[in-house]
Amino acid sequence: MYKIVLPNFEGPLDLLLYFIKRDEINIYDIPIARITEEFLNYIKLMQINDIEVTSEFILMASLLMQIKAQMLLPKNQNTSETQIEDPRKALVEQLIEYQIFKEISESLKNKIELHNHLFYRGIYESNIKEISDKYKSFKQLTTWDLIKTYYEVINRNKNIEIQEVKINPLKIEEEIEKIKSIVNKEGQINFNSLLAGKEKPLIVVAFIAVLELVKQKQIFAFQNEYGSEIIIFSTSFINQN
Amino acid sequence: MFEKFKQLNHFTQLRIIEALIFASEEPISVESIKNLLTSLNIFEYDFQTFNSTEAEPEIDLSDEPNKYITKLIELVNNDYDKNDRPFRIVEVAGGYTFATNEKYGRIVSLLPIFKNKKKLTKPQLETLSIIAYNQPITKPEIEKIRGVNSGEIVNSLLEKNLISIVGRRDSLGRPLLYGTTKEFLKLFGLNSLDDLPKLNEIRNIIDERNKPNLIEIKIDFDDTKNQELDSQIDS
């Protein structure tokens, strides 16, 4: 048994630049037939090794073969006054452009390392109420936040089956007492741990019980960010500390 | 090893704790500080100790880690108070964080930019996004999408002047219609509603992750053919 480890390329341009560098090829005069062959061999290797061959590699392969074919066309000596453009020109320009941004990203990487020590203040609020607000709020709102939230909302509700749940009010009282004693004993717990192993109607009961306790200010719940674990504190625990 | 941290110059210990609390993005608990300091291989780091003219603060090395850390934080705060710094380390939500102190915090809060922070909670942002993408829209329609009662949130958005009443739906009960305001555009740096990203645009970005990217191809690797070509081109 052996395993071939293929170098990881960002895409076909990256791969071509690798060949050019490795073989010290003059980028302005790429031996297209040789490069095409190398390129196709690489794709073959990817396939053998079950590496995803993305459409960009296929497109590049066909472009290379097209250029190769154009290079083969007999050059008509008589029409030399209307200079035929080198079929490689566009590709070379694209490669150079890509080289430039690879270089820039290298220098950006160095800049990050240079400023490795820069950590800004992490939190800008000063009391519990504001902090719990902050955790549900956004530092600087962007349209990205807006549309992503919208996307989540409409997708969330698509998946929700509306079920009628009959809740015995007694159960909520019981659940409140139960949660209260757990939280008071532990000081703080994860909301999810309250739900573990419970069936849907009971989850709803537990949820309502938690809401009720929050309303009564017996417990305090906060969340680091939307979708993350909700942590429940006993208010007496917070006051003690 | 936490014991190793204790062996550092006392001033250095104080500064490291100070820096940790300063940079942390959430209130950091004593427990977390302890764990971080225990994992920190500070001795790999070429460390120049600070030579203070002041005497090293007295720290009781026999304290167990949590108490020890709490004491260090106290010492940092004493230092801030002594120097009339406008901030100190406070304990909130089960952890420590920096905040402006009362004296200077009050001055800061007098300033308009610190007063009218347009911060939105998740439910507010949700509701705002629904209104933005479906305007004009009524409250029951919003609630149908969100699946929860949204009256209070709609009111809070009205208060923040991010939405306004733009008319009434010509249907039973003639419910109020809501739409976004100029203030809304300003908040998101948009010139017009037209500049809002469209749902299918973001769907493309999000769904790309799940898109099958694999294309099956068969390429003929008849080497002799390629060699022929090579020789033709190279000649």
Added chain:
Amino acid sequence: MFEKFKQLNHFTQLRIIEALIFASEEPISVESIKNLLTSLNIFEYDFQTFNSTEAEPEIDLSDEPNKYITKLIELVNNDYDKNDRPFRIVEVAGGYTFATNEKYGRIVSLLPIFKNKKKLTKPQLETLSIIAYNQPITKPEIEKIRGVNSGEIVNSLLEKNLISIVGRRDSLGRPLLYGTTKEFLKLFGLNSLDDLPKLNEIRNIIDERNKPNLIEIKIDFDDTKNQELDSQIDS
């Protein structure tokens, strides 16, 4: 009136500036500080001046406001350095903000939770470079330069708040335009986009590197040919 601010006890002036910068979530420019201090009716506020044992720092009252403020910031920083505080006021993204200093920030960066915040993958850096130098730019334009599908990467940069949607290109399909954010400048410690390396300089470096080896001497060891050449030269 800014002049009124200048009449306060010098220590108090320093502390107010310090508090303003400390409390501001975004880097705050000297201009904004000036405007805030001018609008601030500090005398409505019952202000207990701080009695320091130290001498009041010397400040040249004749300086015009912007220079005056910059000098105060310097004095605050001197104080931090003198006390070996782990942070200081830095100028970044067009304003002043607090950040950990070199000495202690490096220790913080050794900790995994902080280290990861600074980590960007190669494709992310590539895409970010392309956006930084070509903004505002559309996704297809990014993809043309990179030669690969970049939706997911753009998405991740949006999530990290390093880029944002800044509008739409007025062309077919009105594609979304992306640009870099203040968060981007902060991550790289840049004051403005002008601090990025110049595109022309990079282009020259690449051109230089791409130059084929010009001095390509081919010596043909076919003696007869060389002799021919010799005779040609001689003749």
